[in-house]
Amino acid sequence: MQTTLAPEFQGTSEGREAEAILRKCVHCGFCTATCPTYQLLGDELDGPRGRIYLMKQVLEGAPVTRKTQAHLDRCLTCRNCETTCPSGVQYGHLVDIGRRIVERKVERPTGEKAVRWLLKEGLTSPLFKPAMKLGQALRPLVPGKLRNKVPAPAPARAHRWPTREHPRKVLMLLGCVQPAMMPNINAATARVLDAAGIQTLVADGAGCCGALRTHLNDHEGGLADMRRNIDAWWPLAEGLTSQGQVEAIVMNASGCGVAVKEYGHALAHDPAYADKARRISELTQDLSELLPGLVPALAPRLGRATGKPGSAALPTHGRLVFHPPCTLQHGQQLRGGVEQHLAALGFEVRLAGAESHLCCGSAGTYSVLQPELATQLRDRKLGHLAPADDETLISANIGCIQHLQSGTATPVRHWVEVLDDALNRG
16 A cells, blocks of 8 residues: 655654555455454444554544544454455554554543543552452442453462472463452463473563553553563573573463563664563463473373373363454464364363354453443354353453453353363362
8 A cells, every 4th residue: 555654754663664564455355354343333444444544644644533533442453354464464563553643643532531541550550459359349239330340259279379399480471450350360370380390480570561551552651561571571581590591471361462472573673672572572472372282291180091182982071162362363373272282181162153253342441441342242252152051161361251251141261270170170
């Protein structure tokens, strides 16, 4: 797509990157067919092709309005369009640039600014955990819409971490909301890795991955989160402590995983952090990427002689319906691993009957900022997942889990929790 940058963007890093992305777009429209918001609204400007046109106009100096901002706000950043695009357009990077520029040019109403500030500061605050405990204690009294954001209190097992040491070590990011909302995901991860002979370490100084602030258009705040995490991880990543070097930085929330894997891109222009950021991104793996190495160690404990699917004589540990988060299947381009390796460990796993590639509507803070669209997408997704009475819904990202659970009585869990339960029973 031919683009002529306005003078204010010529020679800037934003302008150069955006122009390079725009030039790859051939305006074919394949992306429109897989865009969740276009599926719901049927508006060209609420699909990737239309939004790319809007951002092109902004970069060429056209007037920017609240309407432009609204269309970009309605994007889930699910990146399904990137999976579909035959030209390799990096839409996720482009929409981040477009939103930052529009945010600078269009003043939001006071109410919108207040909600966005509360989200980026509140969800990352040390006060979030006591606030969540209070919300759980008063959950029956909390209004319905807010109650959906407050999960039930975690079981006692959620706070039981393994104490054994192993030669093999990994780092794990706890996340900003996960320790307060669903702490069992982190504990289950540590227990499953421990069962496979891998010790899980946590760097106390690490916090939010930076995605939350970045997607709320606080670009500098997001970069500050990234730098803080790099500083916290670097001694262990490079083996500069008595605990030795870790073999990976493990993410059990796919939303954090895709963000940390892109630290190298985000900080490429920072001479003090560029090399470290690239190294951190190289070390980062989604938890599912460890599964091929875990299966041989865990299979005997689950009564699986070989850890390979297809033997009717071996026990089945449960029937599962897997919702692969957009940040896993589109952001990180990881597909099929969870289903394949859980099947090898004795689980029956299936995907949604249709539209397994589409977003559930969670998308970080999207379900708060765009509740009507998020609810429609959630209900559409649950309709396609259609869990039976003896099936458990599983996913790989806390946002998806919480959002889906708000619309169904069927338990929705992280797949590692289900695996941990099976190992505990064994």
